[in-house]
Amino acid sequence: MANSTSGESMTARLVRVLEAFTPTRTTLTAAEIGRAAGLPSSTAHRIVSELVEAGLLEQDEDRRVRIGMRLWELATRSSHALLLRQAALPFMEQVQARVREHTQLAILDQDEPLFLERLSHPDAGANITRVAGRLPLHASSSGLVLLAFGDRPLQERVLAGRLRAFTRSTPTDPAVLRRMLDGVRKAGHAVTPGFLDEDSTGLAVPVRDEAGRTVAALSVVLPRDAPTAFALAELHRAARAIQEAMGHRR
Amino acid sequence: MANSTSGESMTARLVRVLEAFTPTRTTLTAAEIGRAAGLPSSTAHRIVSELVEAGLLEQDEDRRVRIGMRLWELATRSSHALLLRQAALPFMEQVQARVREHTQLAILDQDEPLFLERLSHPDAGANITRVAGRLPLHASSSGLVLLAFGDRPLQERVLAGRLRAFTRSTPTDPAVLRRMLDGVRKAGHAVTPGFLDEDSTGLAVPVRDEAGRTVAALSVVLPRDAPTAFALAELHRAARAIQEAMGHRR
Numbered sequence: 001m002a003n004s005t006s007g008e009s010m011t012a013r014l015v016r017v018l019e020a021f022t023p024t025r026t027t028l029t030a031a032e033i034g035r036a037a038g039l040p041s042s043t044a045h046r047i048v049s050e051l052v053e054a055g056l057l058e059q060d061e062d063r064r065v066r067i068g069m070r071l072w073e074l075a076t077r078s079s080h081a082l083l084l085r086q087a088a089l090p091f092m093e094q095v096q097a098r099v100r101e102h103t104q105l106a107i108l109d110q111d112e113p114l115f116l117e118r119l120s121h122p123d124a125g126a127n128i129t130r131v132a133g134r135l136p137l138h139a140s141s142s143g144l145v146l147l148a149f150g151d152r153p154l155q156e157r158v159l160a161g162r163l164r165a166f167t168r169s170t171p172t173d174p175a176v177l178r179r180m181l182d183g184v185r186k187a188g189h190a191v192t193p194g195f196l197d198e199d200s201t202g203l204a205v206p207v208r209d210e211a212g213r214t215v216a217a218l219s220v221v222l223p224r225d226a227p228t229a230f231a232l233a234e235l236h237r238a239a240r241a242i243q244e245a246m247g248h249r250r
Numbered sequence: 251m252a253n254s255t256s257g258e259s260m261t262a263r264l265v266r267v268l269e270a271f272t273p274t275r276t277t278l279t280a281a282e283i284g285r286a287a288g289l290p291s292s293t294a295h296r297i298v299s300e301l302v303e304a305g306l307l308e309q310d311e312d313r314r315v316r317i318g319m320r321l322w323e324l325a326t327r328s329s330h331a332l333l334l335r336q337a338a339l340p341f342m343e344q345v346q347a348r349v350r351e352h353t354q355l356a357i358l359d360q361d362e363p364l365f366l367e368r369l370s371h372p373d374a375g376a377n378i379t380r381v382a383g384r385l386p387l388h389a390s391s392s393g394l395v396l397l398a399f400g401d402r403p404l405q406e407r408v409l410a411g412r413l414r415a416f417t418r419s420t421p422t423d424p425a426v427l428r429r430m431l432d433g434v435r436k437a438g439h440a441v442t443p444g445f446l447d448e449d450s451t452g453l454a455v456p457v458r459d460e461a462g463r464t465v466a467a468l469s470v471v472l473p474r475d476a477p478t479a480f481a482l483a484e485l486h487r488a489a490r491a492i493q494e495a496m497g498h499r500r
Binding site: 010011015021023051053054056067070071072073075078080082083093096107130131132 | 259260261262264265268269271272273275276297300301303304305306316317319320321322323324325326327328329330331332333336339340343346347357359360364369370380381382383
Protein backbone atom coordinates (compact mmCIF):
# COMPACT_ATOMS: atom_id res chain seq x y z
CA MET A 1 0.00 0.00 0.00
CA ALA A 2 2.71 2.45 0.93
CA ASN A 3 5.20 1.10 -1.56
CA SER A 4 5.50 1.99 -5.18
CA THR A 5 6.03 -0.65 -7.83
CA SER A 6 9.78 0.11 -7.65
CA GLY A 7 9.77 -1.17 -4.07
CA GLU A 8 10.85 2.22 -2.69
CA SER A 9 8.77 3.30 0.27
CA MET A 10 6.60 6.39 0.14
CA THR A 11 8.67 7.75 3.02
CA ALA A 12 11.89 7.42 1.03
CA ARG A 13 10.30 9.35 -1.84
CA LEU A 14 9.11 11.99 0.53
CA VAL A 15 12.65 12.42 1.87
CA ARG A 16 13.91 12.84 -1.68
CA VAL A 17 11.36 15.60 -2.19
CA LEU A 18 12.50 17.39 0.98
CA GLU A 19 16.15 16.96 -0.04
CA ALA A 20 15.47 18.92 -3.22
CA PHE A 21 15.41 22.08 -1.07
CA THR A 22 18.79 23.55 -0.12
CA PRO A 23 19.98 26.75 1.55
CA THR A 24 20.42 28.30 -1.90
CA ARG A 25 17.29 26.76 -3.48
CA THR A 26 14.56 27.46 -0.93
CA THR A 27 11.67 27.87 -3.42
CA LEU A 28 10.95 25.35 -6.18
CA THR A 29 8.20 24.30 -8.59
CA ALA A 30 6.83 20.76 -8.46
CA ALA A 31 8.55 20.08 -11.80
CA GLU A 32 11.92 21.27 -10.43
CA ILE A 33 11.43 19.07 -7.37
CA GLY A 34 10.67 16.09 -9.60
CA ARG A 35 13.89 16.64 -11.57
CA ALA A 36 16.02 17.17 -8.42
CA ALA A 37 14.47 14.12 -6.71
CA GLY A 38 14.58 11.88 -9.78
CA LEU A 39 10.85 11.26 -9.62
CA PRO A 40 8.33 11.09 -12.49
CA SER A 41 6.54 14.43 -12.84
CA SER A 42 3.12 12.99 -11.90
CA THR A 43 4.55 11.42 -8.74
CA ALA A 44 6.33 14.66 -7.79
CA HIS A 45 3.13 16.66 -8.29
CA ARG A 46 1.09 14.23 -6.18
CA ILE A 47 3.60 14.15 -3.28
CA VAL A 48 3.96 17.94 -3.39
CA SER A 49 0.18 18.45 -3.17
CA GLU A 50 -0.06 16.01 -0.28
CA LEU A 51 2.75 17.82 1.54
CA VAL A 52 1.13 21.20 0.88
CA GLU A 53 -2.20 19.81 2.12
CA ALA A 54 -0.47 18.61 5.32
CA GLY A 55 1.30 21.96 5.80
CA LEU A 56 4.80 20.47 5.50
CA LEU A 57 5.34 22.51 2.34
CA GLU A 58 3.86 25.94 1.63
CA GLN A 59 2.77 27.14 -1.81
CA ASP A 60 2.81 30.76 -3.00
CA GLU A 61 0.62 32.45 -5.62
CA ASP A 62 2.93 31.29 -8.43
CA ARG A 63 2.52 27.67 -7.27
CA ARG A 64 6.14 27.63 -6.15
CA VAL A 65 6.65 25.70 -2.93
CA ARG A 66 8.99 25.96 0.03
CA ILE A 67 9.60 24.20 3.37
CA GLY A 68 6.57 24.91 5.57
CA MET A 69 6.63 26.34 9.07
CA ARG A 70 4.70 23.26 10.22
CA LEU A 71 7.60 20.97 9.25
CA TRP A 72 10.09 23.20 11.04
CA GLU A 73 7.85 23.24 14.11
CA LEU A 74 7.37 19.44 14.16
CA ALA A 75 11.08 18.81 13.63
CA THR A 76 12.20 21.36 16.20
CA ARG A 77 9.86 21.34 19.16
CA SER A 78 10.63 17.77 20.26
CA SER A 79 14.19 17.41 19.06
CA HIS A 80 17.12 16.55 21.28
CA ALA A 81 19.16 19.04 19.27
CA LEU A 82 16.95 21.75 20.73
CA LEU A 83 17.62 20.65 24.31
CA LEU A 84 21.39 20.75 23.86
CA ARG A 85 21.20 23.99 21.94
CA GLN A 86 19.01 25.69 24.56
CA ALA A 87 21.37 24.59 27.34
CA ALA A 88 24.34 25.90 25.37
CA LEU A 89 22.92 29.16 24.04
CA PRO A 90 23.41 31.46 27.09
CA PHE A 91 27.06 30.38 27.34
CA MET A 92 27.60 30.69 23.60
CA GLU A 93 26.31 34.25 23.91
CA GLN A 94 28.89 34.99 26.58
CA VAL A 95 31.70 33.63 24.38
CA GLN A 96 30.45 35.64 21.45
CA ALA A 97 30.12 38.83 23.52
CA ARG A 98 33.68 38.51 24.86
CA VAL A 99 35.52 37.12 21.84
CA ARG A 100 33.39 39.10 19.34
CA GLU A 101 33.73 36.48 16.60
CA HIS A 102 31.46 33.76 15.15
CA THR A 103 30.60 31.12 17.74
CA GLN A 104 29.25 27.67 16.80
CA LEU A 105 27.91 24.47 18.31
CA ALA A 106 28.16 21.19 16.35
CA ILE A 107 27.26 17.56 17.01
CA LEU A 108 28.44 14.46 15.18
CA ASP A 109 25.80 13.10 12.79
CA GLN A 110 26.43 10.52 10.06
CA ASP A 111 30.21 11.04 10.22
CA GLU A 112 30.02 14.82 9.85
CA PRO A 113 29.79 17.81 12.19
CA LEU A 114 26.22 19.13 11.95
CA PHE A 115 25.95 22.73 13.17
CA LEU A 116 23.05 23.25 15.60
CA GLU A 117 23.74 26.90 16.20
CA ARG A 118 25.83 29.78 14.99
CA LEU A 119 26.04 33.20 16.59
CA SER A 120 27.51 35.87 14.37
CA HIS A 121 28.98 39.16 15.29
CA PRO A 122 28.25 42.03 12.88
CA ASP A 123 31.97 42.93 12.89
CA ALA A 124 33.25 39.37 12.50
CA GLY A 125 34.82 38.07 9.29
CA ALA A 126 33.65 35.52 6.76
CA ASN A 127 32.29 32.22 8.07
CA ILE A 128 31.62 29.15 5.98
CA THR A 129 29.35 27.63 8.68
CA ARG A 130 25.53 27.57 8.38
CA VAL A 131 22.94 26.54 10.95
CA ALA A 132 21.85 23.00 9.96
CA GLY A 133 24.91 22.91 7.70
CA ARG A 134 27.81 20.46 7.70
CA LEU A 135 31.59 20.68 7.35
CA PRO A 136 34.16 17.90 6.83
CA LEU A 137 35.55 16.21 9.96
CA HIS A 138 39.20 16.46 8.93
CA ALA A 139 39.24 20.13 7.91
CA SER A 140 37.18 21.96 10.56
CA SER A 141 38.11 22.58 14.21
CA SER A 142 34.73 21.21 15.34
CA GLY A 143 35.29 18.15 13.18
CA LEU A 144 38.75 17.46 14.59
CA VAL A 145 37.40 17.67 18.15
CA LEU A 146 34.48 15.33 17.38
CA LEU A 147 36.90 12.99 15.60
CA ALA A 148 39.65 13.06 18.26
CA PHE A 149 37.19 12.34 21.07
CA GLY A 150 34.99 10.05 18.95
CA ASP A 151 35.19 6.28 18.75
CA ARG A 152 37.97 4.33 17.05
CA PRO A 153 35.88 2.93 14.13
CA LEU A 154 34.87 6.48 13.19
CA GLN A 155 38.53 7.56 13.18
CA GLU A 156 39.52 4.61 11.01
CA ARG A 157 36.68 5.28 8.54
CA VAL A 158 37.70 8.92 8.17
CA LEU A 159 41.44 8.22 7.93
CA ALA A 160 40.78 5.56 5.27
CA GLY A 161 38.44 7.81 3.29
CA ARG A 162 39.04 10.70 0.94
CA LEU A 163 40.64 13.69 2.70
CA ARG A 164 39.84 16.63 0.50
CA ALA A 165 42.20 19.64 0.40
CA PHE A 166 40.33 22.95 0.82
CA THR A 167 43.55 25.00 1.07
CA ARG A 168 47.26 24.27 1.07
CA SER A 169 46.99 23.91 4.88
CA THR A 170 44.25 21.23 4.96
CA PRO A 171 45.68 17.97 6.41
CA THR A 172 45.22 15.30 3.74
CA ASP A 173 47.85 12.76 4.85
CA PRO A 174 46.36 10.11 7.20
CA ALA A 175 49.62 9.91 9.22
CA VAL A 176 49.70 13.68 9.74
CA LEU A 177 46.03 13.68 10.69
CA ARG A 178 46.57 10.82 13.16
CA ARG A 179 49.30 12.83 14.94
CA MET A 180 47.03 15.86 14.87
CA LEU A 181 44.25 13.91 16.62
CA ASP A 182 46.75 12.85 19.32
CA GLY A 183 47.61 16.51 19.75
CA VAL A 184 43.94 17.48 20.08
CA ARG A 185 43.43 14.83 22.77
CA LYS A 186 46.49 16.04 24.68
CA ALA A 187 45.71 19.75 24.42
CA GLY A 188 41.96 19.31 24.91
CA HIS A 189 41.18 21.51 21.92
CA ALA A 190 41.73 21.85 18.17
CA VAL A 191 43.30 24.80 16.32
CA THR A 192 42.99 24.81 12.52
CA PRO A 193 44.90 27.71 10.91
CA GLY A 194 43.77 28.05 7.30
CA PHE A 195 42.43 24.49 7.03
CA LEU A 196 39.09 25.51 5.48
CA ASP A 197 39.95 28.91 4.10
CA GLU A 198 43.26 30.73 4.01
CA ASP A 199 42.12 33.74 6.03
CA SER A 200 40.74 32.15 9.18
CA THR A 201 41.60 29.87 12.08
CA GLY A 202 39.03 27.66 13.79
CA LEU A 203 39.27 26.90 17.51
CA ALA A 204 37.14 24.16 19.07
CA VAL A 205 36.74 22.39 22.43
CA PRO A 206 34.68 19.32 23.38
CA VAL A 207 31.38 19.66 25.29
CA ARG A 208 31.02 16.59 27.49
CA ASP A 209 28.09 14.92 29.23
CA GLU A 210 28.14 13.78 32.86
CA ALA A 211 29.75 10.48 31.88
CA GLY A 212 32.63 12.35 30.21
CA ARG A 213 31.51 11.47 26.68
CA THR A 214 31.96 14.20 24.07
CA VAL A 215 28.48 15.18 22.84
CA ALA A 216 29.29 18.34 20.90
CA ALA A 217 32.04 20.74 19.82
CA LEU A 218 31.98 24.43 20.70
CA SER A 219 34.00 26.62 18.35
CA VAL A 220 34.91 30.12 17.25
CA VAL A 221 36.38 31.38 13.98
CA LEU A 222 39.20 33.95 14.25
CA PRO A 223 41.19 35.86 11.64
CA ARG A 224 44.12 33.66 10.57
CA ASP A 225 46.84 35.30 12.68
CA ALA A 226 44.80 36.41 15.70
CA PRO A 227 46.01 35.35 19.17
CA THR A 228 44.16 32.25 20.39
CA ALA A 229 44.76 32.05 24.17
CA PHE A 230 41.88 34.28 25.29
CA ALA A 231 39.34 32.64 22.94
CA LEU A 232 40.44 29.13 23.98
CA ALA A 233 40.08 30.00 27.68
CA GLU A 234 36.58 31.35 27.00
CA LEU A 235 35.62 28.21 25.05
CA HIS A 236 36.84 25.89 27.83
CA ARG A 237 34.98 27.89 30.45
CA ALA A 238 31.76 27.86 28.40
CA ALA A 239 32.05 24.11 27.68
CA ARG A 240 32.25 23.39 31.43
CA ALA A 241 29.26 25.64 32.09
CA ILE A 242 27.20 23.88 29.37
CA GLN A 243 28.11 20.50 30.87
CA GLU A 244 26.88 21.68 34.28
CA ALA A 245 23.70 23.18 32.82
CA MET A 246 22.88 19.90 31.06
CA GLY A 247 23.53 17.96 34.25
CA HIS A 248 20.99 20.09 36.08
CA ARG A 249 18.33 19.29 33.49
CA ARG A 250 18.43 15.54 34.04
CA MET B 251 -0.85 3.71 -4.49
CA ALA B 252 -0.02 6.28 -1.83
CA ASN B 253 -3.49 6.22 -0.32
CA SER B 254 -4.83 3.80 2.25
CA THR B 255 -8.26 2.27 1.87
CA SER B 256 -9.57 5.00 4.23
CA GLY B 257 -8.68 7.57 1.58
CA GLU B 258 -6.20 9.30 3.87
CA SER B 259 -2.89 10.01 2.18
CA MET B 260 0.34 8.42 3.38
CA THR B 261 1.64 11.96 3.98
CA ALA B 262 -1.27 12.76 6.32
CA ARG B 263 -0.51 9.61 8.34
CA LEU B 264 3.14 10.50 8.47
CA VAL B 265 2.26 13.92 9.87
CA ARG B 266 0.14 12.26 12.54
CA VAL B 267 3.13 10.11 13.49
CA LEU B 268 5.35 13.20 13.80
CA GLU B 269 2.65 15.01 15.81
CA ALA B 270 2.79 12.25 18.44
CA PHE B 271 6.08 13.79 19.61
CA THR B 272 5.82 16.84 21.87
CA PRO B 273 8.28 18.89 23.95
CA THR B 274 7.41 16.73 26.98
CA ARG B 275 7.18 13.39 25.06
CA THR B 276 10.36 13.33 22.99
CA THR B 277 10.89 9.54 23.06
CA LEU B 278 8.14 7.02 22.22
CA THR B 279 7.65 3.37 21.27
CA ALA B 280 5.96 2.51 17.98
CA ALA B 281 2.93 1.29 20.00
CA GLU B 282 2.69 4.63 21.84
CA ILE B 283 2.95 6.46 18.54
CA GLY B 284 0.15 4.31 17.11
CA ARG B 285 -2.12 5.15 20.05
CA ALA B 286 -1.29 8.88 19.96
CA ALA B 287 -1.76 9.03 16.18
CA GLY B 288 -4.91 6.88 16.13
CA LEU B 289 -3.31 4.40 13.74
CA PRO B 290 -3.54 0.59 13.75
CA SER B 291 -0.47 -0.89 15.43
CA SER B 292 0.77 -2.61 12.26
CA THR B 293 0.48 0.65 10.30
CA ALA B 294 2.30 2.60 13.03
CA HIS B 295 5.11 0.02 13.13
CA ARG B 296 5.52 0.11 9.36
CA ILE B 297 5.59 3.91 9.12
CA VAL B 298 8.00 4.12 12.06
CA SER B 299 10.43 1.66 10.46
CA GLU B 300 10.28 3.54 7.17
CA LEU B 301 10.97 6.82 8.97
CA VAL B 302 13.86 5.26 10.92
CA GLU B 303 15.23 3.82 7.66
CA ALA B 304 15.09 7.30 6.10
CA GLY B 305 16.74 8.91 9.16
CA LEU B 306 13.75 11.13 9.95
CA LEU B 307 13.29 9.24 13.24
CA GLU B 308 16.10 7.72 15.32
CA GLN B 309 15.80 4.49 17.32
CA ASP B 310 17.73 3.70 20.50
CA GLU B 311 18.75 0.31 21.91
CA ASP B 312 15.32 -0.13 23.59
CA ARG B 313 13.61 0.40 20.21
CA ARG B 314 12.24 3.72 21.45
CA VAL B 315 12.22 6.39 18.76
CA ARG B 316 12.68 10.13 18.65
CA ILE B 317 12.78 12.94 16.08
CA GLY B 318 15.92 12.44 13.99
CA MET B 319 18.64 14.99 13.37
CA ARG B 320 18.07 14.46 9.63
CA LEU B 321 14.49 15.74 9.91
CA TRP B 322 15.64 18.78 11.88
CA GLU B 323 18.34 19.42 9.27
CA LEU B 324 15.98 19.11 6.28
CA ALA B 325 13.35 21.29 7.95
CA THR B 326 15.80 23.94 9.09
CA ARG B 327 18.46 24.44 6.45
CA SER B 328 16.14 25.73 3.73
CA SER B 329 13.43 27.35 5.81
CA HIS B 330 12.42 30.97 5.58
CA ALA B 331 12.11 30.95 9.36
CA LEU B 332 15.88 30.49 9.49
CA LEU B 333 16.55 33.50 7.26
CA LEU B 334 14.44 35.82 9.42
CA ARG B 335 15.82 34.32 12.60
CA GLN B 336 19.45 34.68 11.44
CA ALA B 337 18.84 38.31 10.45
CA ALA B 338 17.24 38.99 13.84
CA LEU B 339 19.60 37.08 16.13
CA PRO B 340 22.45 39.62 16.53
CA PHE B 341 19.94 42.33 17.44
CA MET B 342 18.01 40.02 19.76
CA GLU B 343 21.31 39.39 21.53
CA GLN B 344 21.83 43.12 22.01
CA VAL B 345 18.34 43.49 23.49
CA GLN B 346 18.93 40.53 25.77
CA ALA B 347 22.34 41.80 26.88
CA ARG B 348 20.96 45.23 27.76
CA VAL B 349 17.53 44.35 29.14
CA ARG B 350 18.76 41.11 30.74
CA GLU B 351 15.42 39.33 30.37
CA HIS B 352 13.97 36.68 28.01
CA THR B 353 13.86 37.92 24.40
CA GLN B 354 11.68 36.28 21.74
CA LEU B 355 10.90 36.40 18.04
CA ALA B 356 7.51 35.17 16.76
CA ILE B 357 5.78 34.98 13.40
CA LEU B 358 2.09 34.47 12.65
CA ASP B 359 1.32 30.90 11.54
CA GLN B 360 -2.14 29.36 11.33
CA ASP B 361 -3.69 32.12 13.49
CA GLU B 362 -1.14 31.76 16.31
CA PRO B 363 2.24 33.29 17.19
CA LEU B 364 4.89 30.64 16.49
CA PHE B 365 8.16 31.34 18.33
CA LEU B 366 11.21 31.08 16.08
CA GLU B 367 13.71 32.01 18.75
CA ARG B 368 14.01 32.63 22.45
CA LEU B 369 17.10 33.94 24.20
CA SER B 370 17.08 33.39 27.95
CA HIS B 371 19.09 35.11 30.59
CA PRO B 372 20.29 32.88 33.47
CA ASP B 373 18.98 35.50 35.95
CA ALA B 374 15.63 36.08 34.20
CA GLY B 375 12.34 34.86 35.65
CA ALA B 376 9.90 32.20 34.46
CA ASN B 377 8.96 32.19 30.79
CA ILE B 378 6.11 30.21 29.26
CA THR B 379 7.58 30.54 25.74
CA ARG B 380 9.36 27.67 23.95
CA VAL B 381 11.25 27.70 20.67
CA ALA B 382 8.86 26.19 18.08
CA GLY B 383 6.09 26.71 20.63
CA ARG B 384 2.89 28.72 20.30
CA LEU B 385 0.91 31.11 22.51
CA PRO B 386 -2.61 32.51 22.05
CA LEU B 387 -2.96 35.69 19.98
CA HIS B 388 -5.18 37.52 22.48
CA ALA B 389 -3.15 36.84 25.63
CA SER B 390 0.50 37.33 24.63
CA SER B 391 2.27 40.58 23.74
CA SER B 392 3.63 39.01 20.52
CA GLY B 393 0.13 37.83 19.68
CA LEU B 394 -1.43 41.27 20.20
CA VAL B 395 1.18 42.87 17.93
CA LEU B 396 0.67 40.26 15.18
CA LEU B 397 -3.10 40.66 15.56
CA ALA B 398 -3.15 44.49 15.69
CA PHE B 399 -0.97 44.77 12.57
CA GLY B 400 -2.49 41.70 10.89
CA ASP B 401 -5.32 41.68 8.37
CA ARG B 402 -8.95 42.39 9.17
CA PRO B 403 -10.30 38.83 8.55
CA LEU B 404 -7.78 37.47 11.09
CA GLN B 405 -8.91 40.03 13.69
CA GLU B 406 -12.57 39.15 13.12
CA ARG B 407 -11.85 35.40 13.41
CA VAL B 408 -10.03 35.87 16.70
CA LEU B 409 -12.58 38.32 18.17
CA ALA B 410 -15.41 35.94 17.23
CA GLY B 411 -13.63 32.89 18.67
CA ARG B 412 -13.11 31.66 22.19
CA LEU B 413 -10.96 34.07 24.26
CA ARG B 414 -9.59 31.95 27.04
CA ALA B 415 -8.75 33.55 30.43
CA PHE B 416 -5.29 32.56 31.68
CA THR B 417 -5.39 35.00 34.60
CA ARG B 418 -7.83 37.61 35.89
CA SER B 419 -6.02 40.13 33.65
CA THR B 420 -6.44 38.27 30.34
CA PRO B 421 -8.71 40.26 28.00
CA THR B 422 -11.69 38.02 27.15
CA ASP B 423 -14.27 40.63 26.10
CA PRO B 424 -14.15 41.25 22.30
CA ALA B 425 -14.98 44.95 22.78
CA VAL B 426 -12.13 45.41 25.26
CA LEU B 427 -9.77 43.52 22.98
CA ARG B 428 -10.81 45.65 20.00
CA ARG B 429 -9.93 48.83 21.91
CA MET B 430 -6.69 47.24 23.01
CA LEU B 431 -5.74 46.54 19.36
CA ASP B 432 -6.43 50.20 18.52
CA GLY B 433 -4.11 51.13 21.38
CA VAL B 434 -1.36 48.82 20.07
CA ARG B 435 -1.60 50.36 16.61
CA LYS B 436 -1.41 53.89 18.04
CA ALA B 437 1.46 53.16 20.46
CA GLY B 438 3.33 50.92 18.03
CA HIS B 439 3.78 48.23 20.69
CA ALA B 440 1.87 45.93 23.07
CA VAL B 441 2.20 45.74 26.86
CA THR B 442 0.45 42.81 28.59
CA PRO B 443 0.69 43.01 32.40
CA GLY B 444 -0.30 39.65 33.88
CA PHE B 445 -2.21 38.49 30.76
CA LEU B 446 -0.55 35.04 30.62
CA ASP B 447 0.70 34.69 34.16
CA GLU B 448 0.20 36.96 37.15
CA ASP B 449 3.89 37.61 37.74
CA SER B 450 5.08 38.90 34.39
CA THR B 451 4.49 41.54 31.74
CA GLY B 452 5.13 40.96 28.05
CA LEU B 453 6.32 43.79 25.78
CA ALA B 454 6.29 43.39 21.99
CA VAL B 455 6.93 45.50 18.89
CA PRO B 456 6.35 44.72 15.20
CA VAL B 457 9.22 43.80 12.88
CA ARG B 458 8.36 45.09 9.41
CA ASP B 459 9.58 44.28 5.91
CA GLU B 460 10.59 46.88 3.33
CA ALA B 461 6.97 47.31 2.24
CA GLY B 462 5.94 48.12 5.82
CA ARG B 463 4.14 44.81 6.37
CA THR B 464 4.52 43.28 9.84
CA VAL B 465 6.37 39.98 9.42
CA ALA B 466 7.19 39.18 13.05
CA ALA B 467 6.92 40.35 16.65
CA LEU B 468 9.95 40.97 18.84
CA SER B 469 9.26 40.72 22.57
CA VAL B 470 10.69 40.58 26.07
CA VAL B 471 9.17 39.27 29.31
CA LEU B 472 9.66 41.46 32.41
CA PRO B 473 8.65 40.98 36.04
CA ARG B 474 5.07 42.26 36.43
CA ASP B 475 5.84 45.68 37.93
CA ALA B 476 9.17 46.43 36.23
CA PRO B 477 9.54 49.74 34.36
CA THR B 478 8.95 49.31 30.62
CA ALA B 479 10.38 52.43 28.93
CA PHE B 480 13.98 51.23 28.53
CA ALA B 481 12.98 47.77 27.27
CA LEU B 482 10.48 49.25 24.78
CA ALA B 483 13.11 51.65 23.42
CA GLU B 484 15.54 48.73 23.00
CA LEU B 485 12.86 46.65 21.22
CA HIS B 486 12.00 49.47 18.80
CA ARG B 487 15.68 50.06 18.05
CA ALA B 488 16.29 46.34 17.42
CA ALA B 489 13.16 46.00 15.23
CA ARG B 490 14.42 48.83 12.98
CA ALA B 491 17.86 47.21 12.78
CA ILE B 492 16.35 43.83 11.83
CA GLN B 493 14.27 45.49 9.12
CA GLU B 494 17.42 47.10 7.69
CA ALA B 495 19.38 43.84 7.89
CA MET B 496 16.65 41.97 6.00
CA GLY B 497 16.57 44.72 3.37
CA HIS B 498 20.29 44.27 2.76
CA ARG B 499 19.84 40.54 2.17
CA ARG B 500 17.50 40.96 -0.81
